[in-house]
Amino acid sequence: MKALYPGSFDPITNGHLDVLQRARKVFDQLTVAVVENPRKAPLFSAEERRRLVEESLKEVGIEDVPVITYSGLLIECAKRLGVVAIVRGLRATSDFDYEFQMALMNRDLDSDIETVFFMTAGEYSFLSSSIVKEVKRYGGDVSKFVPRCVERALEEKFKQK
Ligand code: ADP
Numbered sequence: 299m300k301a302l303y304p305g306s307f308d309p310i311t312n313g314h315l316d317v318l319q320r321a322r323k324v325f326d327q328l329t330v331a332v333v334e335n336p337r338k339a340p341l342f343s344a345e346e347r348r349r350l351v352e353e354s355l356k357e358v359g360i361e362d363v364p365v366i367t368y369s370g371l372l373i374e375c376a377k378r379l380g381v382v383a384i385v386r387g388l389r390a391t392s393d394f395d396y397e398f399q400m401a402l403m404n405r406d407l408d409s410d411i412e413t414v415f416f417m418t419a420g421e422y423s424f425l426s427s428s429i430v431k432e433v434k435r436y437g438g439d440v441s442k443f444v445p446r447c448v449e450r451a452l453e454e455k456f457k458q459k
Contacts, residue, residue: 301325303385306336313422317387334369354445
């Protein structure tokens, strides 16, 4: 069974990786799909975000998860790839409303594709790409929360700004 794990990944964190590793145990084939134009203006370009996901996967020794970018409707991307499920991560109840809306809309658009949620590990339940960027922007240590390549990319990005 094939599944797609979509998101902004601006940038990928250990929370995303935790969900990805859980999903990989359940599905035979998993693809990460980085959305080109996320809801919020991204810090990293789509290609930078895609590359950081790829490098992070290498860091944790995962070699069988392709990483693509997509624009437009997620469900169209899912259909093109022939997946049976869309994977999403759940942290706290604050994720629920938006995820519920998205899942039901996507089901309306294609009732054959299910959205499947994975609970993150407790230690990542407060972690988000936004909080990582905020802390790193002001020089805080985020090494426990992101792969090394992401930490370096954040340093570079904030040096340029
Ligand atoms: P989006 O803009 O599509 O929500 P994100 O990159 O913010 O993209 O998140 C992609 C998915 O990963 C979402 O389902 C989100 O809830 C989940 N996610 C993000 N951070 C974590 C985390 N720390 N633990 C578990 N899931 C997470």
